[in-house]
Amino acid sequence: MRKTKNFSDLDSVHAKQLQVLNFVREKDNCTRTEIAEALDIDKKTVSTLVRDLSNKLLIESAGYKDSQVGRRQEILRLNGAHSNFIGIDLGATHVIGILVNLRGEVVDRVYFEIRPQLPVKLILEQMKTVCQTLIKSQRATAEIPSIGLCVPGFVNPDTGISVIAENIPGWRDVRIREIFEQEQGKPVYVEDCSRAAGFAERWLGEGKQAKDFLTLDLGYGIGMSLFLNRELYTGSGYKAGEIGHSVVKLDGTECTCGKRGCLETVASGRGIARQAASGIAEKRSELLERLTHGKCETVTAHDVAIAASMNDEYSVALLREAGRYIGAATANAVNLLDPQLLILGGGLVNAGSILIDSIKESLKQYTMMGIAEDIEIRVSKLGVDSSALGIALIAMDRIFCP
Ligand SMILES: [Zn+2]
Known part of the structure; x- marks a missing residue:
């Protein structure tokens, strides 16, 4: 059964909780003792913060490990079931859509081959189809609060405008964020494909x-x-x-x-x-x-x-x-x-x-x-999915840096 999540909850994640959440994200598997030592917070406060984050379904237990000082220590990690995110990568020859959970694990994937000579309108239609397929995915494990789109060439993440893609004829000043936000009614984040690929390496790949x-x-x-x-x-x-x-x-x-x-x-x-x-x-x-x-x-x-x-x-x-x-x-x-x-x-x-x-x-x-x-x-x-994966992670970033 799908868990549901109220995303207004995110506004109530305060600075100390964010610090712990980001540490868990960076370390992947860690214990309360490691959090306390790394962030210089007393253990009792760490326990309270961890409990709050667990209640918000943001982190979960990944089992226990034996400790030299006696008690077994719980291993903490991000909770994949918190939310899902869509990442769509427009290449000159493909549209790849990926659905990931909060741990960056791929839940579903859609791949379309396209010709670079396609009219801009048709390319956008293909991207919308990919997005819609993932929105309706039977494999989704949680709600989808936001969507990421990456396109080649010059992209301005502030304005959400894809200024130019040299390898796609006619692709100029496409208000890509506006188009998708209007259609989906969710926040949309845009970035350049290569930067998105680097983002995936930073969190899930060789650049960790x-x-x-x-x-x-x-x-x-x-x-x-x-x-x-x-x-x-x-x-x-x-x-x-x-x-x-x-x-x-x-x-x-x-x-x-x-x-x-x-x-x-x-x-x-x-x-x-x-x-x-x-x-x-x-x-x-x-x-x-x-x-x-x-x-x-x-x-x-x-x-x-x-x-x-x-x-x-x-x-x-x-x-x-x-x-x-x-x-x-x-x-x-x-x-x-x-x-x-x-x-x-x-x-x-x-x-x-x-x-x-x-x-x-x-x-x-x-x-x-x-x-x-x-x-x-x-x-x-990470293969050909790296850009789609990276832009999905960028779409999820507001959870970690609101
Ligand atoms: Zn050139």
Whole structure:
């Protein structure tokens, strides 16, 4: 049976309770003694605060652990049954919707493939369908107080306007928050896809323990999120992280942003597909030609990855070259920011070890000595759902920072 929850209750979570709640969120499993020590609050007060938060269904028991001082200690964690949140990720080629509980565990998922050439109105309709499917999900375990939407390109989380998505023709100044708030009657939060993906890494992925880390979002476009001192860095106008538009080839091919020689022109899913199409037209890969039935304009980075896994020389070289450029551009960011961790994420990571190894090699080559030795590189385990997951976590954030 579904538990119900009165969300006006959230207003009554006061500062001390919030402190405990956020500690439990950060630590995941912890005891009252650990809370008391970390927050410098006496044990009796901690017990009262924990009881209040349990009564509000925000935290729950996750069993007991033996204590050296005798009594068994209760392990506390966030209560997944408190509420569910929707996260919808609009990519250039997909709409992914995810329903998560307060612990960030996936309750339901919807996936739609779309063509980037679709009219804006139809894309919005697809997003609304995904949202509606999750609102009505039979798998929901609690009420859904808020919704998160992430879109590529420039997004202003304050105004809720998606200013521009270079990879979706015609997508300009879409009042995405207003549209969904009017339709659903719930608070809606918007963010850029790459920043949302970084948010997921921060709470559920490889960035859980890191103070300063960068997450590369390698997909149809290329973005980056920056977590500096545990905080998401957005820039002064929410435009930070556009590494895909850093120039790697002076006077190179024209990019969707209007400049020339951007990283995306040679190494994004779109850039790889564009080069592969030329390769097929120039008869440089029989296998790619077969995979696309000779229709070179339909080739995708996924086809290139398949051909590369079958040792197609042209495709292997294409992925290696893409990795080389990604590594070089990322090395510039690493030299500038000296993060402790770099996470490689996004759908292109599935292209496999040829691309990943090439990125790592190139990073090592172009990052300054003294920085290169210290940085740890990890591949995201969150897969293609990372942005949807991250934006659902952003939608839930008001519970922890009202
Ligand atoms: Zn560009």
